[in-house]
Amino acid sequence: MKRLMASLLLIAWWQAAAAQEPAPVAPGTLEPPGMVTAVDAPNDEGQAVNVSWERSPQDAGDATAFKGYRIDRAPDRAGPWTEAGFVIGGKTQFQDTGVRAGQTYFYRVAAVAPDDRAAEAGPVGPAVPRAQWFNTSRVNVLVFTGLLSFLIIWYIERAKRGEPLYIRKIQGLDAIDDAVGRATEMGKPILYSFGLGEIRDIVTVASLAILRQVAVRCAEHGTELLVPNWDPIVMAAAQETVQQAYAEPGRPDLYKEGNISFLTTDQFGYAAGVDGMIVRQKPGAIFFLGYFYAEALIMSETGHSVGAIQIAGTTAITQLPFFIASCDYTLIGEEMLAASCYIKRDPQLLGSLKGEDLFKAALILGFAAMAVMGTASVILDNGGSPGLLRVFRAIGEWFATV
Amino acid sequence: MKKEIPLLITFLTGVIIVVTFFIPHQPFGGMQQRLLIWYSIVLGFTLLLGVDNLLRGNIRRMARRQAGWGYAAVLMAGFVICFVAGVVSLARHNSLIALNGPFMYVYTYMIVPLQATMFALLAFFIASAAYRAFRARTLEATLLLITAAIVMLGRVPVGAELWDKLPQIQDWIMEVPQMAAKRGIFIGIALGTIAMSLRVILGLERTYLS
Numbered sequence: 001m002k003r004l005m006a007s008l009l010l011i012a013w014w015q016a017a018a019a020q021e022p023a024p025v026a027p028g029t030l031e032p033p034g035m036v037t038a039v040d041a042p043n044d045e046g047q048a049v050n051v052s053w054e055r056s057p058q059d060a061g062d063a064t065a066f067k068g069y070r071i072d073r074a075p076d077r078a079g080p081w082t083e084a085g086f087v088i089g090g091k092t093q094f095q096d097t098g099v100r101a102g103q104t105y106f107y108r109v110a111a112v113a114p115d116d117r118a119a120e121a122g123p124v125g126p127a128v129p130r131a132q133w134f135n136t137s138r139v140n141v142l143v144f145t146g147l148l149s150f151l152i153i154w155y156i157e158r159a160k161r162g163e164p165l166y167i168r169k170i171q172g173l174d175a176i177d178d179a180v181g182r183a184t185e186m187g188k189p190i191l192y193s194f195g196l197g198e199i200r201d202i203v204t205v206a207s208l209a210i211l212r213q214v215a216v217r218c219a220e221h222g223t224e225l226l227v228p229n230w231d232p233i234v235m236a237a238a239q240e241t242v243q244q245a246y247a248e249p250g251r252p253d254l255y256k257e258g259n260i261s262f263l264t265t266d267q268f269g270y271a272a273g274v275d276g277m278i279v280r281q282k283p284g285a286i287f288f289l290g291y292f293y294a295e296a297l298i299m300s301e302t303g304h305s306v307g308a309i310q311i312a313g314t315t316a317i318t319q320l321p322f323f324i325a326s327c328d329y330t331l332i333g334e335e336m337l338a339a340s341c342y343i344k345r346d347p348q349l350l351g352s353l354k355g356e357d358l359f360k361a362a363l364i365l366g367f368a369a370m371a372v373m374g375t376a377s378v379i380l381d382n383g384g385s386p387g388l389l390r391v392f393r394a395i396g397e398w399f400a401t402v
Numbered sequence: 403m404k405k406e407i408p409l410l411i412t413f414l415t416g417v418i419i420v421v422t423f424f425i426p427h428q429p430f431g432g433m434q435q436r437l438l439i440w441y442s443i444v445l446g447f448t449l450l451l452g453v454d455n456l457l458r459g460n461i462r463r464m465a466r467r468q469a470g471w472g473y474a475a476v477l478m479a480g481f482v483i484c485f486v487a488g489v490v491s492l493a494r495h496n497s498l499i500a501l502n503g504p505f506m507y508v509y510t511y512m513i514v515p516l517q518a519t520m521f522a523l524l525a526f527f528i529a530s531a532a533y534r535a536f537r538a539r540t541l542e543a544t545l546l547l548i549t550a551a552i553v554m555l556g557r558v559p560v561g562a563e564l565w566d567k568l569p570q571i572q573d574w575i576m577e578v579p580q581m582a583a584k585r586g587i588f589i590g591i592a593l594g595t596i597a598m599s600l601r602v603i604l605g606l607e608r609t610y611l612s
Contacts, residue, residue, distance in 0.1 A: 043426060044426050044431075045426045045427065045428065045431035045432065046427075131426060131427040131428060131431060132426055132427060133425060133427045134424060134425060135423075135424055135425070135426055138423065138424055141423070141424075142424060145420075145596060148593065148596055148597070148600075149596075149600055152597055152600055156606070199610075200441065202595050202598050202599060202602075205598070205602065205607070205609070205610050206598060208609050208610050209607075209609035212609055229452070232445075232448040232449050232451050232452030232455075233444070233445060233448045235451075235452060235455065236448060236451060237610060241609070241610075258455075258458075258459045258462065261455055261456065261459050262451075262452035262453070262455045262456050263456070264456075265449070265452075266513075266517070267517075268516070268517040268520035268521055269516075269517070269520075271520055272516070272520050276473065280469075280470050280473075294521065294524060295520075297524060297527045297528060297531060298520065298523055298524055298527055301527040301530055301531055315591045315594075315595075317584055317587055317588065317591075320587070322528075322531060324535070325531040325532065325534060325535040326527075326531045326534075332587060332590075333587045333588075333590050333591040333594065334587075334590035334591055334593065334594035336594075337591070337594030337595060337597070337598045338594060340601075340607055340609055341601075346606075348606055349601065349606055349607070352597050352600065352601055352606065353597070355597070356593050356594065356596075356597040359593060360589070360590065360593055363589065363593075
């Protein structure tokens with residue numbers, strides 16, 4: 001009986017293996033790819049066509065036995081054909097971006113052997129690239145941005161009606177006055193750096209709000225403010241900001257344009273320049289608020305070596321640990337972006353922060369719910385009920401599409 | 403009007419950028435790229451503004467023999483050398499980056515080693531910052547020290563030699579608690595950016611206008 005069972009299993013295994021193996025092909029034979037399709041690429045300006053196919057039987061992952069696929073394009077089924085692109089073996093898709101919106105194109109795909117023999121499939125078409133009026137893959141972004149905007153505007157309206165709004169303390173921003181006061185008592189200047197942020201970086205715009213606050217305090221105390229810059233546009237914006245801030249407490253005479261200077265657009269040249277200023281002028285307080293790369297630790301450790309009180313803040317996640325290690329206070333990510341609202345205490349601005357916080361709370365609940373749902377769906381799937389897992393995957397895919 | 407016109411320009415530009423993100427059809431499609439080109443053109447002109455600021459400040463420092471005027475002289479000498487080398491390269495080789503031109507000589511044998519020297523300083527600064535951060539004076543600092551030791555040892559072959567589970571523990575630390583914290587900060591930054599952008603577009607945030 002055991003011997004019979006073993007024989008049956010052996011036969012079943014052999015048949016299954018035989019069914020999976022490709023049909024024997026004579027050496028040197030090259031077969032074309034199957035099922036070639038060419039369709040307009042979705043969600044674009046009408047500048048691309050997606051061509052796809054099924055792998056040729058000879059495309060078995062061996063680069064020495066199979067070279068790849070050549071994609072040809074023509075304005076008419078009869079030609080003339082031009083090569084639109086070439087992809088290596090194993091690929092089954094190609095996006096042709098050399099097309100113009102509204103024109104008709106035909107495609108054929110050729111399997112190419114290492115000796116450049118080709119077996120063509122097609123032509124297929126016509127494919128007409130067209131521009132779309134809405135990028136459907138970004139519906140999720142639209143929904144969430146719309147929801148967040150609604151919450152922010154709703155809270156701004158509530159704040160306008162005089163509703164009290166609680167915002168937690170941000171120590172780094174509270175410490176600004178202390179830092180300026182300490183530098184003033186020591187009779188030392190204050191140094192402020194935006195790092196390598198450009199004016200189009202939102203964190204640089206947020207940093208300008210903090211610079212204004214620092215400059216107002218400097219003007220009140222008569223403390224010198226140095227702002228070395230990497231970007232000339234940021235320099236111009238910083239000059240305007242500081243000039244206006246000095247006028248606020250009635251001390252425009254203290255404003256020195258030369259103190260808000262341009263150094264260089266070279267990353268380590270900028271770091272060397274700032275380090276030089278720190279070592280020579282020994283500022284009492286240093287602010288590193290903006291976008292930073294590898295120069296962050298070089299500058300903040302130099303600042304630490306001269307005993308300056310240092311307040312840092314950035315949205316560059318890779319540099320946050322360095323700032324935390326070397327500075328007295330660090331504004332982490334969103335705290336930096338909330339600075340202008342926190343400093344001004346304007347109800348409308350605080351309202352926008354509350355809206356953001358509520359959305360964040362909703363997201364945390366959503367993540368927790370998805371974690372529970374994912375775990376439960378896998379358990380139920382193992383028990384023979386795949387319905388919940390399908391729903392979970394569908395939600396995940398909807399979020400992942402951009 | 404001094405503030406209203408810039409606010410209107412900001413509002414319109416912000417709305418156009420948001421719309422182009424969702425509408426690929428012309429005239430919106432490609433608008434973002436066009437605006438970036440405009441930005442590059444403006445940046446080119448403001449670079450002249452920056453150079454003017456740099457030269458004026460340093461010439462003044464030298465002329466008045468202010469403290470550290472020697473550094474200003476070195477900077478001016480460097481500027482003149484680079485400028486002359488650039489002009490000669492263009493005149494002789496029709497290219498600023500011709501390999502046998504004087505500008506590339508200055509770049510290869512002066513600027514690149516100086517950049518590398520500054521970057522190399524990072525190794526020493528990491529050591530000094532790590533020494534302060536890892537001093538086990540509080541519970542948090544002790545946890546940080548233990549975690550850092552596991553991650554550093556788990557990433558080098560000697561870690562696996564000491565204990566074969568170290569690389570796996572290191573992977574778990576990096577992929578679970580570290581990634582969770584990082585994503586939390588990322589989400590906060592993304593929401594903060596949207597909220598800040600909305601404040602700028604709606605004209606609530608006006609600091610950039612001074």
